[in-house]
Amino acid sequence: MSGAVMDSRVLAERTRRRQKREAFVTHACLILGVLIFAFPIYLTLIGSTHDVNTIGRGEVPLLPGGEAVANYAQAWGTGGGRYMGVPAGTMLMNSLLMALAIAIGKIAISLISAYAVVFFRFPGRMLAFWLIFITLMLPVEVRIIPTFQVMVDLKLINTMGGLVVPLIASATATLLFRQFFLTIPDEYVEAAKIDGAGPLRFFWDVVLPLSRTNIAALFVILFIYGWNQYLWPLLVVNDRSLETIVVGLTKMIGGGDAQNEWNVIMATAVFALLPPVAVVVLMQRWFVKGLTETEK
Amino acid sequence: MQKKVIFKGWVLPVALLLPQLVITGVFFFWPAGQAVYQSFLREDAFGLSSQFVGFENFADVLTDPTWLDAAGRTVLFSSAVAGLALAVALFLAVQADKHIRGADTYKTLLIWPYAVAPAVAAVLWLFMFHPNIGLFGRMLNGLGIPWDYKLNGGQAMLLVILASAWKQVSYNFIFFLAGLQSIPKSVLEAAAIDGARPMRRFWTVVFPLLTPTAFFLLVVNLVYAFFDTFGVIHSLTQGGPGKATETLIYRVYTDGVMNLNLGSSAAQSVILMILVIALTVVQFRYIERKVHY
Numbered sequence: 054m055s056g057a058v059m060d061s062r063v064l065a066e067r068t069r070r071r072q073k074r075e076a077f078v079t080h081a082c083l084i085l086g087v088l089i090f091a092f093p094i095y096l097t098l099i100g101s102t103h104d105v106n107t108i109g110r111g112e113v114p115l116l117p118g119g120e121a122v123a124n125y126a127q128a129w130g131t132g133g134g135r136y137m138g139v140p141a142g143t144m145l146m147n148s149l150l151m152a153l154a155i156a157i158g159k160i161a162i163s164l165i166s167a168y169a170v171v172f173f174r175f176p177g178r179m180l181a182f183w184l185i186f187i188t189l190m191l192p193v194e195v196r197i198i199p200t201f202q203v204m205v206d207l208k209l210i211n212t213m214g215g216l217v218v219p220l221i222a223s224a225t226a227t228l229l230f231r232q233f234f235l236t237i238p239d240e241y242v243e244a245a246k247i248d249g250a251g252p253l254r255f256f257w258d259v260v261l262p263l264s265r266t267n268i269a270a271l272f273v274i275l276f277i278y279g280w281n282q283y284l285w286p287l288l289v290v291n292d293r294s295l296e297t298i299v300v301g302l303t304k305m306i307g308g309g310d311a312q313n314e315w316n317v318i319m320a321t322a323v324f325a326l327l328p329p330v331a332v333v334v335l336m337q338r339w340f341v342k343g344l345t346e347t348e349k
Numbered sequence: 350m351q352k353k354v355i356f357k358g359w360v361l362p363v364a365l366l367l368p369q370l371v372i373t374g375v376f377f378f379w380p381a382g383q384a385v386y387q388s389f390l391r392e393d394a395f396g397l398s399s400q401f402v403g404f405e406n407f408a409d410v411l412t413d414p415t416w417l418d419a420a421g422r423t424v425l426f427s428s429a430v431a432g433l434a435l436a437v438a439l440f441l442a443v444q445a446d447k448h449i450r451g452a453d454t455y456k457t458l459l460i461w462p463y464a465v466a467p468a469v470a471a472v473l474w475l476f477m478f479h480p481n482i483g484l485f486g487r488m489l490n491g492l493g494i495p496w497d498y499k500l501n502g503g504q505a506m507l508l509v510i511l512a513s514a515w516k517q518v519s520y521n522f523i524f525f526l527a528g529l530q531s532i533p534k535s536v537l538e539a540a541a542i543d544g545a546r547p548m549r550r551f552w553t554v555v556f557p558l559l560t561p562t563a564f565f566l567l568v569v570n571l572v573y574a575f576f577d578t579f580g581v582i583h584s585l586t587q588g589g590p591g592k593a594t595e596t597l598i599y600r601v602y603t604d605g606v607m608n609l610n611l612g613s614s615a616a617q618s619v620i621l622m623i624l625v626i627a628l629t630v631v632q633f634r635y636i637e638r639k640v641h642y
Binding site (some may be wrong): 075076079080082083086087089090091093094096097100108109110111113162163165166168169170171172173174175176177178181184185188189190191192194195196197198199200201202203207218219221222223227235239242246251252253255277280281283284287288299300302303306308309315318319322325326329330332333334337340341344345 | 352355356357358359361362363365366368369370372373374375376377378379380381382383384387437440441444445447449451455457458459460461462463464465466467468469470471472473474475476477479481482483484487499515518519520523524527576579580583584585598601602605606611614615618619621622625626629
């Protein structure tokens with residue numbers, strides 16, 4: 054009897070010790086993972102606080118230096134790098150405009166097309182739906198040259214419109230809204246009809262408010278999508294006043310010479326990654342929802 | 350699927366669809382059609398006239414040893430990026446799914462790299478592994494390992510793989526974590542009561558239940574590695590040294606935008622288009638099957 058009690062006590066003690074050990078290993082793995090993802094950013098932050106010679110000599114310390122204000126001021130106001138100097142302030146403004154216009158444009162255009170496909174029946178309805186759906190299979194990378202020719206013909210090269218308009222068609226957003234609209238009960242439409250509300254009024258007063266969470270979730274994803282565009286701005290814009298920060302940053306690096314103004318480049322890199330990272334961290338709940346639901 | 354109660358009329362819905370249809374028509378279907386059309390034409394040296402050459406452009410592309418090299422490289426690069434990004438993400442997701450203190454903080458700290466643009470990720474890695482100014486680049490050289498990704502093709506490839514995978518892990522992590530959280534706890538408890546050790550529980554219970562997620566992610570990761578990594582390669586190595594990091598998509602860009610070889614670039618575009626269509630079809634057929642479970 055007492056032996057059994059002893060036994061179970063020893064066993065419980067052993068289990069507790071094992072659980073502690075397992076928790077320790079789990080924490081260690083996760084901390085290592087976090088470090089692998091944070092360290093490149095940490096080094097970039099450090100790089101942006103030293104003077105150009107310290108970095109040029111290859112002596113990047115692991116602690117911040119005292120040149121942060123000077124570096125960020127130079128990056129913001131005049132830019133750096135040996136190849137071109139577009140001020141980060143200008144590039145950030147361009148990226149912000151582009152990302153907002155792409156996100157809002159995609160959401161607006163997809164909302165109304167999904168509404169038309171779900172709440173009406175008219176000839177060519179399914180054809181229209183499939184035409185939108187098929188664009189999933191035509192990423193810009195596989196139609197670079199002909200799309201560029203269209204842009205030239207339409208005089209959209211080197212314009213903000215050219216950066217934004219071709220990117221605001223969205224099969225995924227239309228699919229998401231269609232899925233969601235199908236779950237709106239028929240009774241709502243009936244009630245609206247009885248009350249004498251037309252389709253536009255129903256859209257504005259019922260469908261739009263119901264879609265709020267979906268719109269917020271999608272906005273986070275699409276803002277990042279727009280901000281991180283690379284190939285498209287590279288092709289469409291060579292006017293420096295329209296340079297976006299992601300493309301402008303890599304142009305500053307050129308061939309990657311050691312003599313580059315790395316301190317200013319690193320400050321610009323911080324500018325380039327701060328806005329989308331802030332959006333993800335601050336709107337994490339919507340971000341995860343948007344991601345897991347649009348990609349299904 | 351169709352709603353039972355609907356609004357009447359066709360003018361309004363057509364007007365609502367018009368903006369999206371016009372954009373897809375002008376910027377998607379017309380250019381894609383042009384790509385197909387141009388892939389059957391060849392321009393003379395001065396770009397003054399062009400003639401129909403049938404499948405000659407395709408034959409040229411598919412028998413060009415440098416294109417085949419680029420294709421092989423793309424397969425290597427894409428499988429390395431997808432494999433690495435999936436494995437690391439799955440491992441971290443399994444850890445973060447355990448009941449530990451601070452789990453939410455870990456999640457936040459592992460999710461945010463999603464927001465970093467591929468090209469910016471490349472810049473961060475360049476700054477770490479630059480042979481003269483990078484912390485690790487200098488460290489390697491100091492240890493007597495000759496490191497210079499601008500001269501050594503293998504090292505350049507390694508660096509673009511690492512930078513590309515680094516950026517993609519958080520995306521996979523989010524999906525694996527969602528997949529893990531949807532596994533009923535009772536299933537795991539049953540396995541534990543049956544005496545299955547944690548490792549065995551993972552491979553015989555958890556992993557099979559995660560395969561739909563893993564398969565979906567594999568397709569997404571391959572598409573990412575094919576197309577979205579253009580930014581990484583363009584800002585890190587420009588396809589070099591030599592052609593050591595030139596993938597198919599980078600090749601379309603250099604042939605079309607840099608060398609203005611329209612016929613060949615169009616043929617390459619069409620080949621890539623077929624590839625994307627195949628991947629999309631696989632993905633959607635698979636998802637349809639999943640729905641029927």
